[in-house]
Amino acid sequence: MLVWAMDRYQGGTRTKGKPRNDGTKIKNHYYSCGGYITRGASVCQYRAIPHHKLEQAVIDAVLDFYERYEGEAGRELLVKTVRVQTGIEALDLTSTRKQVEDDP
Numbered sequence: 188m189l190v191w192a193m194d195r196y197q198g199g200t201r202t203k204g205k206p207r208n209d210g211t212k213i214k215n216h217y218y219s220c221g222g223y224i225t226r227g228a229s230v231c232q233y234r235a236i237p238h239h240k241l242e243q244a245v246i247d248a249v250l251d252f253y254e255r256y257e258g259e260a261g262r263e264l265l266v267k268t269v270r271v272q273t274g275i276e277a278l279d280l281t282s283t284r285k286q287v288e289d290d291p
Contacts, residue, residue, distance in 0.1 A: 197221040198238065 199219060202212040216238040222230035256265045 195221050196236070196241070197224050199224055199235075201235075 196218040197220075198216065200214045200216050203215050204213055206212050217235040218238055218241045219233050219235040220231040223233050255261055
């Protein structure tokens, strides 16, 4: 019985085919189920994804996420987001810094 685990993907390598003329093995880099890598096929299937495909998907997702901060409207959104996350409500950072420094 195959048990599905919610393990994260982990990087790994596998050798493929005949060695090169110099004797070195051809290595392919993949991401696959971490359960398979650490505990074997009894936990999950290998389900390998070539490293460049997964990494490109992550890069594309990050770029898409931060695209909203481009241009003047994006700058204003970024400033607003930083203020909310840091709890800084004042527009004047100098007075805010003085407030923080004076706080015991």
